[in-house]
Amino acid sequence: MRTQNSRSGARQPTVRLRDVARESGLSVAAVSRFLNGTLDLPPDTARRIKEAVALLNYRPNPHARRLSRGRTDTIGLIVPDIANPFFALLVDAVERAAEERGTDLLVCATRNRLSHELHELSRLGRDYADGLLFVTNHADDGALAQAIGDVGKVVLLDEDVPGVEAPRVFAENYRGGVLAAEHLLAAGHRRLAFLGGPRGLLSTVERFSGFAETVRSSGSSAQIVFESYDDYGAAQGQDAAERMLQAAWPATAAFATSDETALGVLAAARKLSVRLPTDLSLVAFDDVGPLHLLSPPLTAIRQPVAEIGSCGVGALLDHIAGQPVPEQPRRVPVELIERASVATPSRPRSTTRNKAVSGVA
Numbered sequence: 001m002r003t004q005n006s007r008s009g010a011r012q013p014t015v016r017l018r019d020v021a022r023e024s025g026l027s028v029a030a031v032s033r034f035l036n037g038t039l040d041l042p043p044d045t046a047r048r049i050k051e052a053v054a055l056l057n058y059r060p061n062p063h064a065r066r067l068s069r070g071r072t073d074t075i076g077l078i079v080p081d082i083a084n085p086f087f088a089l090l091v092d093a094v095e096r097a098a099e100e101r102g103t104d105l106l107v108c109a110t111r112n113r114l115s116h117e118l119h120e121l122s123r124l125g126r127d128y129a130d131g132l133l134f135v136t137n138h139a140d141d142g143a144l145a146q147a148i149g150d151v152g153k154v155v156l157l158d159e160d161v162p163g164v165e166a167p168r169v170f171a172e173n174y175r176g177g178v179l180a181a182e183h184l185l186a187a188g189h190r191r192l193a194f195l196g197g198p199r200g201l202l203s204t205v206e207r208f209s210g211f212a213e214t215v216r217s218s219g220s221s222a223q224i225v226f227e228s229y230d231d232y233g234a235a236q237g238q239d240a241a242e243r244m245l246q247a248a249w250p251a252t253a254a255f256a257t258s259d260e261t262a263l264g265v266l267a268a269a270r271k272l273s274v275r276l277p278t279d280l281s282l283v284a285f286d287d288v289g290p291l292h293l294l295s296p297p298l299t300a301i302r303q304p305v306a307e308i309g310s311c312g313v314g315a316l317l318d319h320i321a322g323q324p325v326p327e328q329p330r331r332v333p334v335e336l337i338e339r340a341s342v343a344t345p346s347r348p349r350s351t352t353r354n355k356a357v358s359g360v361a
Contacts, residue, residue: 093309125151139200177210237264
């Protein structure tokens, strides 16, 4: 065996697999397969390779080794916005679940722009990951469905993309709407506002359906004001709440279908001197932020984001392994967390209007 001399502090050249092969007197293919665990060699031959690795201080390139086996042992997660607490918590959950399964994770934020989503789907799916977890927050015109179909190994989280055959993991959105409506109706509210996100999103449609159908089946004279906006941000929620609160028939209770939207409602209430829960009761959806620290602490429908992330990783690894795509999405349960933002309405109920429930177009 040769010895390797070097001056202290001098930058050492990169040791490659072919150097180990030359030092041990074997082929590159034999050394590669032995180090990958796919080739058994006689003890003396194996010892020669191990001695060459130690002598040369060879450090295998993990990415190259994985590619040589036809996989990267890496998954990707594409989300609209990591600054949003919901998506930040989802990223953390996916990272933990991937680490537990010995899988690396790449995370990309698209700012919910279609062009960025299409780019990341192509880039990660082609070169860097065995499969992708994908989250969008806008309706699709067909471009996303096509791109996801081209990638193949994709799992959809949180929102659907129509026309895609892929595993899906969603919250019980409909159940969340039911719980919110039941809670507000039980408190005596009959003028209700639904502050929902984009009309074409699965979450908006399902949460409104659960909310509205519960009101319809209650037998009360309750009415719903439906306010829609372009995303689930606080600014959009504030605009929607201001329109609702300044209407000729303002609601006495609101269901804000995200934490960020609920923060917008609080901003609108302060601006218009509306007191919670005296003048307006409020239920949020998500409960991923510190809603218990607000004044008043907000009642919320909690969806288990950590479970969504963990289930998503499991579904993706099954998909990569060739398991059949489930016909129905996996649904994770939601629950009502009661705090102090719902009270009996202080203003008398309207008696001049007939029962009416607006729909989602």
